[in-house]
């Protein structure tokens with residue numbers, strides 16, 4: 332089908348948030364209050380922090396402040412791939428922290444297991460399906476890259492299965508596939524908005540005071556406590572945790588390390604049994620292709636296909652703006668790629684199109700730290716892979732605020748910071764040239780130009 336026609340009736344909003352299950356907002360913060368812990372941000376990062384603070388010590392008084400609505404930002408509009416990896420994939424972990432990779436992989440799987448256990452414990456229904464993820468190659472150089480680390484995968488005892496073309500096409504039938512690698516237990520598919528809303532309800536049940544539409548405008552430290560002010564109220568806390576993602580940070584230093592990158596997605600209408608039968612997909616894995624500009628796609632519980640990725644757009648100046656959430660040029664490209672991958676589905680239309688902003692840092696995985704004499708902790712920079720990893724980051728923040736040395740806080744990954752981005756306007760120039768080079772590498776069998784090779788050597792990069 333012509334992509335323009337297929338998109339004609341697609342709603343311009345995130346599919347997951349466009350749901351009758353979306354709860355009414357919690358009340359704004361009015362007046363002054365105090366708390367043991369104030370959490371800023373009502374995405375996964377803040378929600379996990381508040382929930383686990385209460386689980387660690389139910390007597391703690393915890394307040395969570397969200398500027399808009401719980402889960403409205405990246406957390407409620409993502410692909411819903413809940414990955415075990417804490418390092419934005421095995422290759423990035425190997426590149427940066429080879430000495431602690433076995434521990435990072437183990438802790439990542441534990442984190443995913445604990446997410447699954449939390450959902451059961453708090454009765455959170457977010458269509459969690461531990462299907463694993465299939466990485467697929469559509470060109471030979473991608474296949475070589477996928478199989479490059481098979482020895483290491485075996486050494487680490489990871490549950491990955493290489494699939495040749497026939498076996499892969501028996502799983503999911505696309506004529507574009509050459510082969511793939513199925514990470515069988517290190518990833519679950521879920522409905523991210525229902526996860527955010529479920530975490531909110533669990534927080535409230537445990538006694539967290541959750542305030543929505545309460546943006547924190549300032550933060551004042553008197554040497555013992557920190558006071559956070561919103562338009563109609565204030566809260567003085569002994570400890571503060573920031574889970575504010577890519578938004579203008581309350582801690583100035585963070586703006587050097589994180590840039591906003593826009594990622595876009597489409598949702599199809601539900602597939603009929605016959606349409607789904609054309610492509611198989613009985614094991615319902617999440618799928619990602621192995622290009623630098625990659626697509627990710629998955630089934631929903633009513634058998635729609637979410638189809639996203641490819642373009643990762645940095646708008647010069649690095650602002651976060653609602654108008655950047657729609658990009659027709661990208662939607663048309665994504666629709667065309669969908670039909671190229673699944674020509675059997677040429678009559679399928681799209682019901683939703685949307686974009687969202689990612690907190691990209693130069694090492695592609697979150698970094699952590701403290702400020703204000705240890706009274707404030709932050710975790711940010713998940714770079715498009717925070718659905719699972721934010722829970723790990725929340726645990727790091729709670730360890731740091733408690734002044735506890737744990738296996739987590741001792742990790743080099745936790746103690747080290749990424750390289751900062753240069754200031755604007757150099758930042759825009761560097762990022763746009765890097766994006767161009769990445770697109771070129773995909774066109775030239777993965778060959779990286781001098782610029783990308785230099786960045787690789789410096790441990791720097793750009794990703795979504």
Ligand SMILES: Cc1cc2nc3c(=O)[nH]c(=O)nc-3n(C[C@H](O)[C@H](O)[C@H](O)COP(=O)(O)OP(=O)(O)OC[C@H]3O[C@@H](n4cnc5c(N)ncnc54)[C@H](O)[C@@H]3O)c2cc1C
Nearest residue numbers: 372374375376398406409410411412547576687716717718
């Ligand atoms: C299109 C898209 C697809 C993605 N797909 C995946 C995927 O499949 N798998 C995966 O692992 N990751 C994915 N991601 C990334 C993932 O969604 C994020 O890593 C994760 O949601 C980050 O959670 P967070 O809580 O840190 O940030 P956010 O969800 O951005 O939440 C931050 C919150 O802080 C609030 N806030 C900020 N400043 C203030 C303030 N001053 N006062 C009060 N509140 C404030 C904001 O309003 C916001 O609600 C995707 C992201 C996008 C955009």
